[in-house]
Amino acid sequence: MDTKLVCFSCNKELTFTGLIGRREECxxxxxxxxxxKNCEHYDSKVYNECRETQADVVREKDRANFCDYFSPRKGGPGTIDKAAALRAAAEALFKKS
Known part of the structure; x- marks a missing residue:
């Protein structure tokens, strides 16, 4: 099965056959x-910048790691941040003074 994702660094689509290894490069x-930054659990707005609560702390988000919860992100790098920005704007709009 082919796995597709968009590189966080250059925004180009990548295709891999099988699992993505730790040493894979764009x-x-x-x-x-x-x-x-290429994982679907990455979210810069949450604690440890990861929505997977059981994942170990990773300090360098743009360097290869051994995380067992890695799952290729669908879409471009700004997908999560745009959703968070819209959510924050909506909350600010309806916030009581």
């Missing part, structure tokens, strides 16, 4: 692929 910009 063929376009040579950035590591098995990183937090």
């Amino acid at each position: 063929p376009h910009c040579r950035a590591d692929v098995h990183v937090c």
Whole structure:
């Protein structure tokens, strides 16, 4: 089964057959692929920048890691941040003074 994701560094679509290994690199910009910023659990607005509560703390979000919860993110790098920004704007709009 092919796995597709968009590189967090160069925003180009990547296709991998099977699991994404820890040492995989983007063929376009040579950035590591098995990183937090390419994971569906990555969210810069939550504690430890990860929505997976059982994952170990990873300090360098753009470097290869051994996280067992890594799951390739669908869509571009700004997908999560845009949703969080819209949510924050809506909460601010309906916030009581």
